[in-house]
Amino acid sequence: MLTPVLQEELAFSPAVALLGPRQVGKTTLALAVARQQPHVYLDLESERDRHKLSQAELYLQSHLDKLVILDEVHRAPGLFPLLRGLIDQARRDGHAEGRYLLLGSASLDVLKQSGETLAGRIAYLELSALNVLEMGASQQDALWLRGGFPSSVQASSDERSLRWRENFIRTYLERDIPQFGPRIAAETLRRFWTMLAHHQGGLLNVAQLARNLGVDVKTASGYIDLLCDLLLVRRLQPWHANIGKRLVKSPKVYVRDSGLLHALLGIETTEQLLSHMVVGASWEGCCIENLLSCAPRGVTAYFYRTSGGAEIDLLLAWPGGALWAVEFKRSLSPKLERGFHSACEDLQPTRKWVVYPGQEAYPLAADVQAISLSGLCEVLRGHTNSGG
Structure with missing residues (x-):
């Protein structure tokens, strides 16, 4: 039932952080929403996907036309300053919304990191367990x-x-x-x-x-x-x-x-x-x-x-x-x-x-x-x- 809310936030905000405990369904929801548009998904607990970000700026710049989903984003805290720069660049080019979907299994690191560097550029949603x-x-x-x-x-x-x-x-x-x-x-x-x-x-x-x-x-x-x-x-x-x-x-x-x-x-x-x-x-x-x-x-x-x-x-x-x-x-x-x-x-x-x-x-x-x-x-x- 969070699907329309997530879609609305992606239509308005450059970045959205979807937070919730492990195994609650964040990845399933994110991919279901992303199917409606070009996207790329990276699981930062995967060594292969982390390797793709060894040159993170080059990689992310090559996907500016897609929604980039970063799962377990707390595993790469150094990305946040880079995301801020890319979001600001996209804003200047007239593409201000729906750039990044950040998935986190906890609020503390995601909120701390993104709160320092993505203020005014990010919306927060919490995915609860099934009700x-x-x-x-x-x-x-x-x-x-x-x-x-x-x-x-x-x-x-x-x-x-x-x-x-x-x-x-x-x-x-x-x-x-x-x-x-x-x-x-x-x-x-x-x-x-x-x-x-x-x-x-x-x-x-x-x-x-x-x-x-x-x-x-x-x-x-x-x-x-x-x-x-x-x-x-x-x-x-x-x-x-x-x-x-x-x-x-x-x-x-x-x-x-x-x-x-x-x-x-x-x-x-x-x-x-x-x-x-x-x-x-x-x-x-x-x-x-x-x-x-x-x-x-x-x-x-x-x-x-x-x-x-x-x-x-x-x-x-x-x-x-x-x-x-x-x-x-x-x-x-x-x-x-x-x-x-x-x-x-x-x-x-x-x-x-x-x-x-x-x-x-x-x-x-x-x-x-x-x-x-x-x-x-x-x-x-x-x-x-x-x-x-």
């Missing part, structure tokens, strides 16, 4: 258990899916992560990632995580930053407003893909998941990722919690200033708690939703609607940016 609209509502439970990576959710069995995710985690820890930062022992980072999985949806306490891991706070903060930059972990920020209440100021932390969360916790089947203590937080995190992948650009996500117990699981802030309050209940008969009503009295959101596992939409109260995950994803996908 419930792309899979279909009938596949909701499989999507929740296995996560949204195509090879995982479409595997022939739960066992095969779990094996794929375990190999994915191992590859990230042993091969990919060392490319992006200082050398970190794979077992140490795995322990840290698993600790976050056990703490799914909880308030982030870096000092406690550091003590449990036996490292200092600065090191633990660096691990969090790295996993967030790799688009594997989400820090959901608290809503701040001057409303005369004591607000929680720590972010909540989620392993973004529910399938990776379950692999880190050794959960293979739906039966195991439903009896695990993480079930509620897992459902909440899965819903958040699905909703944010369907929300219009410019919508910002928060949560709201006061020291007095008022709480909203997900607060969507729209560019026009409207707020939507979303609560998550893993029950076919969801009931609202006093904390949600108190929070809504504080913030006065324009829309109030409770996402539950069923498919029927119905009112829970005069201004609160129970809705399925796919139903609210549809609402977000079709809504204007005003949020009214």
